Amino acid sequence: MVKKTKDSQEPLSSSSTKTPEEASTRRMVLRVRQSEPTKRLASLVIDEEKEKRVVSVKRSKTKQKKKGAKVDPKMPKKPPTAFFYFLEDFRKEFQEQNPDIKTMRVVGKACGEKWKTMSYEEKVKYYDIAMAKRAEFDEAMSEYIKRKESGEGDETEDDEDYDI
DNA sequence: GACGTGATTGTTCTT
């Protein structure tokens, strides 16, 4: 039932193009763009990141949860990956089927297991979302850096309320 | 009362 017909192998030659290979190519483009801005950002953030990483060394057991993230609230955070989007959807369904299970640990475990069993096509849609998000993230990052260069001194202390 | 922990995989960056 893998139905690994040619459809799976080379179906996207026409439109979607979500195969890992093509994804890699696309990644390259993003990487190039990020390389430029990241370089500059790296110089600025290197110090802060270094400290954070050093402190995060404890990641042996707990890798997430670093308190220093609030240093730059304007800095775009890494967008969730395809798996996370799937997790979000999976979590809802999982809760419905297993209302007793509330801990995310169980859900995450079950989700991970299912994720591996999922077919590429099924994951493709999630990958697509993740890619779009990353593109947006890249743009946001560029703008963020630009703003940083333009006016490092935040002139607006208060958060800019994008109130309509 | 508040924060951190834990678990999952994916993407990105760093060295």
Next chain:
DNA sequence: AAGAACAATCACGTC
């Protein structure tokens, strides 16, 4: 090339 780090979520534990 390979590893390290971090992304979201949410109940529970600890202080």
